[in-house]
Amino acid sequence: MADDSAGPVAGCYVCDKHRGLRHAMPGGPLWADELTVVTHIDPRDTAVDDVYLGHLLVEPRRHAPGLADLTADEARHVGQWASHAARALREEAGAEHVYAAVIGDGVPHLHLHLMPRYPGTPREYWWDRVNEWPDGPHGGVAEAAELVARLRSVTP
Numbered sequence: 001m002a003d004d005s006a007g008p009v010a011g012c013y014v015c016d017k018h019r020g021l022r023h024a025m026p027g028g029p030l031w032a033d034e035l036t037v038v039t040h041i042d043p044r045d046t047a048v049d050d051v052y053l054g055h056l057l058v059e060p061r062r063h064a065p066g067l068a069d070l071t072a073d074e075a076r077h078v079g080q081w082a083s084h085a086a087r088a089l090r091e092e093a094g095a096e097h098v099y100a101a102v103i104g105d106g107v108p109h110l111h112l113h114l115m116p117r118y119p120g121t122p123r124e125y126w127w128d129r130v131n132e133w134p135d136g137p138h139g140g141v142a143e144a145a146e147l148v149a150r151l152r153s154v155t156p
């Protein structure tokens, strides 16, 4: 049986990101502590070099596959950072609502997606199509980094 408490897993996208083995995330981590890291998704990881601005990821540092694998402390930290990040998206980015989802079909290291819904988003784009609204805010690395700096100004 795999021991996921032993440390970073080679080749894991999230472990590699936390260890600085990939390109830096846009604007750097928004917030991080001994158990948790919050980042903006990276346009360089998409085929079109373009992301939905405000799409954040909350991740345990430990290579835990899903919510059910978190320790009580990790769960508290992930929940608190998710709440804080959602508050920052509302206060600083103007989100009217923040969706949260764990998908995990591609990378077996928990990453909780937070996706803001901005005012004016047509009903047909709500929830899992919110990032497909053509008039929603999209951008590259520079735009994501600029938003990260603004969100980071919201102190926990």
Ligand SMILES: [Zn+2]
Binding pocket: 008, 009, 012, 013, 014, 015, 016, 062, 063, 064, 108, 109
């Ligand atoms: Zn990992």
